[in-house]
Amino acid sequence: MLNAGCMVLVYLNRKYFRGRFVGADAQENANIFLIDRGYTVTVELANIRILDLARKQSQLLLETPPQASEFILNRCIISHDALLSKIQDEIAQHLLPFHIDDEVGSIKRISLIYNGRDYADHLVNSQICQSITAEKQMKYLMPKPVVAPIARPINKLNNNDGTTIRSSINPLGIRNINNYLNAGNKVPQNMPSYQPKILPSMDFNSNRMQTSQPANSENNAIGSHLMPTFISDTLLLHGRHQVYVSYVEDGPYMFSVQLKSSEQRMEQMMVEIAKTQLQQLSKKPALGMACLARYSEDNRIYRAVIKSVYIDSCQMLFVDYGNSEKVLFNHIYDIPEQFLRLKTFAIRVSLAGLKQLPSVSDKVKSMFIDMVNDKEFDMLVVPPDGKAFVQYCELSLNGQNMLDRLKDMIFDIPKFIEPIALKDDDFVVIRYVDSPKLFCVQQTKNIKEYDAMMDRLCVYSMTAPTLQKIQNGVACAARYKNDSEWYRAEIVNLNDTKALIQFVDYGIEVTTEVGTLKEISNEFLAMPKQAVRCCLSGFEVIQTPSNSSQDQMELLAEDSIGERRNFRVKFFGNLHDTVLVNLIDESQVPHLDLSKRMLQLSLPQKSFRQYELRLQNKVPNSRPPNSSVVQSAVPNINASPIEKTFSDSGFHDSPSNSSWDTSKREQR
Numbered sequence: 001m002l003n004a005g006c007m008v009l010v011y012l013n014r015k016y017f018r019g020r021f022v023g024a025d026a027q028e029n030a031n032i033f034l035i036d037r038g039y040t041v042t043v044e045l046a047n048i049r050i051l052d053l054a055r056k057q058s059q060l061l062l063e064t065p066p067q068a069s070e071f072i073l074n075r076c077i078i079s080h081d082a083l084l085s086k087i088q089d090e091i092a093q094h095l096l097p098f099h100i101d102d103e104v105g106s107i108k109r110i111s112l113i114y115n116g117r118d119y120a121d122h123l124v125n126s127q128i129c130q131s132i133t134a135e136k137q138m139k140y141l142m143p144k145p146v147v148a149p150i151a152r153p154i155n156k157l158n159n160n161d162g163t164t165i166r167s168s169i170n171p172l173g174i175r176n177i178n179n180y181l182n183a184g185n186k187v188p189q190n191m192p193s194y195q196p197k198i199l200p201s202m203d204f205n206s207n208r209m210q211t212s213q214p215a216n217s218e219n220n221a222i223g224s225h226l227m228p229t230f231i232s233d234t235l236l237l238h239g240r241h242q243v244y245v246s247y248v249e250d251g252p253y254m255f256s257v258q259l260k261s262s263e264q265r266m267e268q269m270m271v272e273i274a275k276t277q278l279q280q281l282s283k284k285p286a287l288g289m290a291c292l293a294r295y296s297e298d299n300r301i302y303r304a305v306i307k308s309v310y311i312d313s314c315q316m317l318f319v320d321y322g323n324s325e326k327v328l329f330n331h332i333y334d335i336p337e338q339f340l341r342l343k344t345f346a347i348r349v350s351l352a353g354l355k356q357l358p359s360v361s362d363k364v365k366s367m368f369i370d371m372v373n374d375k376e377f378d379m380l381v382v383p384p385d386g387k388a389f390v391q392y393c394e395l396s397l398n399g400q401n402m403l404d405r406l407k408d409m410i411f412d413i414p415k416f417i418e419p420i421a422l423k424d425d426d427f428v429v430i431r432y433v434d435s436p437k438l439f440c441v442q443q444t445k446n447i448k449e450y451d452a453m454m455d456r457l458c459v460y461s462m463t464a465p466t467l468q469k470i471q472n473g474v475a476c477a478a479r480y481k482n483d484s485e486w487y488r489a490e491i492v493n494l495n496d497t498k499a500l501i502q503f504v505d506y507g508i509e510v511t512t513e514v515g516t517l518k519e520i521s522n523e524f525l526a527m528p529k530q531a532v533r534c535c536l537s538g539f540e541v542i543q544t545p546s547n548s549s550q551d552q553m554e555l556l557a558e559d560s561i562g563e564r565r566n567f568r569v570k571f572f573g574n575l576h577d578t579v580l581v582n583l584i585d586e587s588q589v590p591h592l593d594l595s596k597r598m599l600q601l602s603l604p605q606k607s608f609r610q611y612e613l614r615l616q617n618k619v620p621n622s623r624p625p626n627s628s629v630v631q632s633a634v635p636n637i638n639a640s641p642i643e644k645t646f647s648d649s650g651f652h653d654s655p656s657n658s659s660w661d662t663s664k665r666e667q668r
Contacts, residue, residue: 007062008032009049012041018061020288021048021389022307033287038068070284074101074109075137076120076129083128090114101134107284109134227283228290228335230305230319233343235381235391243379243395245372247322251365252351252406254390255372256322257379259347266320266345273301278333285309285332290340293318294331303339304332319344352382352392353403357410364409367522371405414475414520416490416504417528422579424571429564430557430583431531432507435550436539436598438578440507440531444566450505450530454487457524461486467517470494475525477518478503481510488524489517507531537572537582537595538611545602552601556594559587567594 010019010032019032022040030048033040078084097113112119123129235241242260249255258266273292278301281291285306293304293316307324308315316327354360360368372395380394395402420443422428428441442450461477471491478489478501492509493500499517502509536553539545559565567583574580585592600608 006050009061010034010041010043011047011049012043016049018066022287034068035066036068038070069108071098071100071108071110072137073120073123074111075132075134076123077132077137078123078129079127086126086128087123091119107138109137227286227288228337228340229288230290230303230340231343232319233345233347235347237381237383239381241379241381243377245375245377246320246346248365248369248372249322249348251360251368252354252402253360254348254350256346256348257377257393258320258345260376262345265342269339269342273303273339276301276336280334281329281332282334285314285329290319291335292333292339293327296325296327301333303335303344306332318346320346322346322348348390349379349393350386350390351403351406352385352394354406355385357407360406360410364406367409368406371402377402413469413471413473414522414525415473416475416488416525419529419532422532422534422569422571422581424569426569426571427566428532428569428583429566430553431505433550433553433557435545436536436553436602437542437545439534439536439553441534441567441569441583442505442530442532446527446530450527453524453527457488457520458486460521460524461518464518464520466515467519470499470514470517475504475520476501477520477524478512479516486518488520488529491517503531505530507533533578534581535575535578536598537570537580538599539595539602540575540580542602549598549602553594553598556592556597565592 006021008019008021010017017034018036019034019041022031022033029042030045031040031042032048078087091112091114096119098110101109101111103109114122120129120131124131243257244260245255246258247256276292278292283289287306287309289306291304291306292301293314294301295318302318303320304316304318304327306314307317310326313326313328314332315324316332317324375397377395377397380396382392382394384390384392386392422441422443427444429444429447430439431442432440457477461479464477467474467476472493474491476489476491477486479486480503487503488505489501489503491499492502494514497514498511499514500509500511501517557565565585566587567585570582570584572580572582582593582595584594596612599611603611
């Protein structure tokens, strides 16, 4: 595995150069910092060779100090970074005389002679740089001193102020790294975990540094030309581990895990770091340098590695978690040697099998973060099927494979959960009436939760994207023309640019333009459909109810002040795609028997009296007797006036005076 910070040989322009692996891009090109040239190049992975100290010919290459040194041009400061290209064109790859004016710590300021004159004066006259005194320049370049809190002794901090060990383990809260990071602080997509480059052995399974060091100099044990680096962990193929996901960088393509088995060692290390007296960084910051850094979210100290260097700060990668942020120089500290011996606890991995899937969208990547947040997974290390600088794994939670869950999210269309079945003694309100043979009810116990969800849906739908997956059965949000409010809906059928949709919480079907439909998030899929299609007992054998039965039933669905009645359900069974029920309003005396009252209004008096006699005599088949409006066979009750039909010319709504209850929405 190719790890950031490891030393490599780069084949470039028919020559080999020493370099340090920094990262890679999405096209599997590597970014290499040429340590003897001082700049970074991008090359194909095939042109890289990892130096192996087991080979004698590599030892000299690894132990020889970098030949490129950094200097600062005296008495000037650049006006804008965009002007650097002009300086590059003028002096890069040129042999120029120079003089070291002064040296403070690792900072060397020089004067450079260009075409017989001082180069700083040339840059100022060309308005590429601004003139600055040597004193001001040194003050600007030197790291700001640490300002200790009043209550603490200067330079004697025990830095992690947490009251519990557990809270000090995670710089962003236990396991839940992603909730605290903004996009500007993320590590570039393919930034790998860091690998030491100064060890006398490149054995990735080694647990300790084997350099010889003076016993009395722990913090300064690393040679003057050697840079402190961490040891990254590499897991054996086919090994199985219990892990937590500490940070998600690019959805399932790139994320960091921590081994559950390492939890105790990590806690002990954090306790020791909290006791350490901090010392300002004694060496010039460099790419790949290991150090301690203060994390801004909780003000605690963690192990980190430098990823980028700026004028007054560095981009730091917190190696035990995988997250990154920019840290000021005065919050970066030397790392004691004992903290270099422990391997980094965050292991960068990628989910295996993603090549089988189409490109994972940002929405699915966000859902992946929710899926892995604060959960313990079983992880199997598998052979790589992609980039060489990360390990590949299979993740499972409670026996369910995470790749399979991703497939479900990518390929499955969003759908609503079917409504909860009615049973005896449930309480309902009537939401939509087509006829006594077909009407829809909603259980009253869900109304409060439903109303709150619909309020959120109205806000969400105002900015929701237009529906992309246009197919039958897909869940969406749609606006109802009568009140211009947004409701949950699903597509029943399609014809060109029009869709027949059903409002799943009311049962009504309407025709609308496909372009007006909006995508709906998972939040609004969790509650089952609220509309339960019903047939009133006694009407299942009536072929055509009277024209006035719809209006009559609508009137009976409301009480004397216009509120929807609460009916108790009497369940008789399922009939085709409806539920055969009777509804009883027990709030009035005598109780309103909806089936009995509607049959009284719909049947001739003689037929209704015969029906009543059967009920009084408790005849099992208590249905209306045969008459001119009754047929012996049960008809297809799906044929209702509200249903829409297709024709060669498109959609046509059949004439209907049906209505549905939107009173709850109108009140809000």
